[in-house]
Amino acid sequence: MFQFILKKLRRFVLFTVAFSLSFIFLIFLILYINYNVSKQYVQPDTVYDSIMENKEDGVLFTTVNRSFLKENNLWAIRVGENGEVIESCRKPSEIPETYKLTDVARFTRYYLKDYPVMTYIVGDVLLVIGYPKGTLDKLPFNYYSAEQWLLNVDLALIFLLGYLFFLFFMYRKERNNLFKKMFPLQEALEEIYSAHYTPLDETGPLKEVSHAINDANARYVQLNKSQSQWIRGISHDVRTPLSKLSWGLNDLKTDENKEAVKALEDEIMRISKTIQDLNDTSRLQTLSDDRFILQNPAPLLRKIIVAQMNEHEDRRILFDNQLSEDAKINMDSHLFSRMIDNVISNSIKYQPGDIHVACRETEESIHITLWDNGGGVKKEVLDRLERSDSDSVYVHGMGLLISKQICRLHGGKMKACNINGGFNVAFILPRRH
Structure with a gap:
């Protein structure tokens, strides 16, 4: 449940970040498109360079330059020191022939009769390059503050980092809130079929x-x-x-x-x-572990084996004990005996030959393994035992299922399989120090 909710939360955060990055990318894409649109008109510096390269004997608007201006839908004039137009090419009729100093200052920064114009100094005269109306916008300033520009960049980066940090903070906050609200639910679900189940408080959003x-x-x-x-x-x-x-x-x-x-x-x-x-x-299914006591299983195993051999004198049960005296488990003697006796009785009844019982220990657990060489059991019995399924289980399978339940009551695990031509059952029980 937690993994599902966290996965959904991560997807939400990733979606938000992806959306933000996509929005930023879209802004840059719009700027790039605008830049490309603006390139449909020749840059003023390019026009100036072309005119200067193709001028002849003090004449700026040569045949080549006139063709260039016409191809790019531009016009140009050359204004002398006295403010009069000395030379022109494709000059619109509303453009004056004479200019005062204030006129020059005005159209240098703004527009000339609503035409966007760019000015260049060529010797002692002024070259004015004009564009069609409504094609270009001129900024009312020709300088900027480098410090202010850098400050704006820093502020943008700080805002972006702050935004990402805010997303991460909200993700962590919501994640912790989910854990706080969902953890009791997860515990309850894990114990829902247990005798130790504690009812949940039925208040709050859940x-x-x-x-x-x-x-x-x-x-x-x-x-x-x-x-x-x-x-x-x-x-x-x-x-x-x-x-x-x-x-x-x-x-x-x-x-x-x-x-x-x-x-x-x-x-x-x-x-x-x-x-x-x-x-x-x-x-x-409802038995508690209050009756369990700490003891070594080896003496009880010997007692079970002796009882079975006395009852079935024609069968041999070989016991290999490698447990130390301090190897102990928390167990109920009666249930433990039933757990082992079920497996041995199963082998005696359904499998010929010798039966082996072996015990060994590790630092954390005690292993009790029982096996025979009688050909094993049917796969359907093993499958039902793996599922702990009592449906349609006959005497053969029911005893093994009871042994598995008893092993679980002892906090252990039971593994059953067919191996080396026989049936093998291993009980792995937690060792108590």
């Missing part, structure tokens, strides 16, 4: 979400309670007729039908064990 999570937990608790009651009821209702069937079969047993009766008794035992496994599965 009260609807908090209410939905609390309601989901309440529904789960109610469903779990109903399921347990249903299983206990079914178990009670089924055990009585099963017992009567078992007693009745003993009365009906004869030499002729003893094999058929034995098969029926085995089916009754299978049904009874399935019901017991269902009861255990339901009970383990």
Whole structure:
């Protein structure tokens, strides 16, 4: 959930930054386009250079220069020291022939009869180059302050950096606010199916979400309670007729039908064990760890192995213990025995050959591995065990599922696989110092 929200927040920030950069790029693009549009008219300096290169014997507007001015839709005049026009080319009719000093000062900075003009000094005379009306704008100043220009650049950079810092600050602020508001929700979601669930406070901007999570937990608790009651009821209702069937079969047993009766008794035992496994599965889902004590698992493992060998004298169980005396785990002896006994019984019932039990320790954990060489189990059993799925699990798979649940209650992990032609189960349990 957090990663999704942060991803959305990052996308928003990146979008804002990209939009800002795109806006700046657009401004520069407009300026560049304007610059290119302005280039459709020849630059005044280019016109001046062309005129000076092609003048002849003091005549500025030679045939070449006149053609150049005509091609570029320009006009030009040469004003002498007395203010009179000495020479002209394509001069509009409203342009005067004589100018006073004030006229020269005015059109040098501004316009001449609304024509944008540029002036150049050529010896003792004044060269005036005119452009069509409305083509160019003249600035009312011919200087700028370098310090002021640099100050404007600095201010622009400071504004840009401040803007980016503001975006980053807002991103961090919103991110922290999201963490503060969403962290309790994440904790609640992780514990929603746990006995340690703490109801969320249904106030604030996320009260609807908090209410939905609390309601989901309440529904789960109610469903779990109903399921347990249903299983206990079914178990009670089924055990009585099963017992009567078992007693009745003993009365009906004869030499002729003893094999058929034995098969029926085995089916009754299978049904009874399935019901017991269902009861255990339901009970383990709500069992707390208050009964757990710190102890070394090796003595209990020996006891389990001896009991199994006494019951099945034709089978060998090899025990390899590499645990030190101070290797301890926090465990419930009864549940731990059931966890190991389920796996050994599974191998005895379904797999031929020797059974191996090995223990080793690391700094952080204790590893208990059980394996045989009987060909392994079906892939569908392993898949259901991986999903912790009790649907359609028969006696074979149910015992392994119960072992996995018990391992989880001990804070450990159970791994089951087919390897080296046999079935291998490893319990990794946290070591307590």
